[in-house]
Amino acid sequence: MKRTSVAHLNCSVAQALEVVGEWWTLLVVRNLMFGQRRFEAIQGDLGIARNILSDRLGTLVEHGIVDRVKYQDHPERYEYRLTDKGRDLFPVIAALMAWGDKWAAPTGKPLELVHVCGKVATATVVCDQCGAPLALHDVKAKAGPAWHRAESPAT
DSSP: OOOOOOTTSOOHHHHHHHHHOSTTHHHHHHHHHTTOOBHHHHHHHHTOOHHHHHHHHHHHHHTTSEEEEEEETTTTEEEEEEOHHHHTTHHHHHHHHHHHHHHSOTTOOSOOEEOTTSSEEOOOOBOTTTOOBOOGGGOOOOOOTTOOOOOOOOO
16 A cells, blocks of 8 residues: 655655655665665565565665665676765664664663774764753754745645
8 A cells, every 4th residue: 555645744754754754664774774785685684575675775776865886797786885865864773773672672672782982872862052862841843944834735
């Protein structure tokens, strides 16, 4: 079943979900972040249908999140590498992982992130101005420079 688009919403979250909101997409990005670059490796690890993986990788390439790079001529074979735009999704993956570790991993963390300092790290969103952790009760939303009411989607 085709999902409904949220592209008409004037919302950065909605616009991001238009690109990476399919549930396999961030898992593919996660695998790329942790070193899997080849279709067969990603497909085997995730157990995702080949056509769905091909579609997700195509979308990631189309949106400049992943580059498709030839590594063999005969037969032609490609691997997938994250672009800067793709690597910028790391905080999203790390935050989802932290949430999942807390709320959806009853037997414990399936994976840990070890920082260059040598310690196991948990993603924490902080204010880029003062460095304090961001919590819902400490922020308020206000209209930004590109704010406008969303138009209704065409029917």
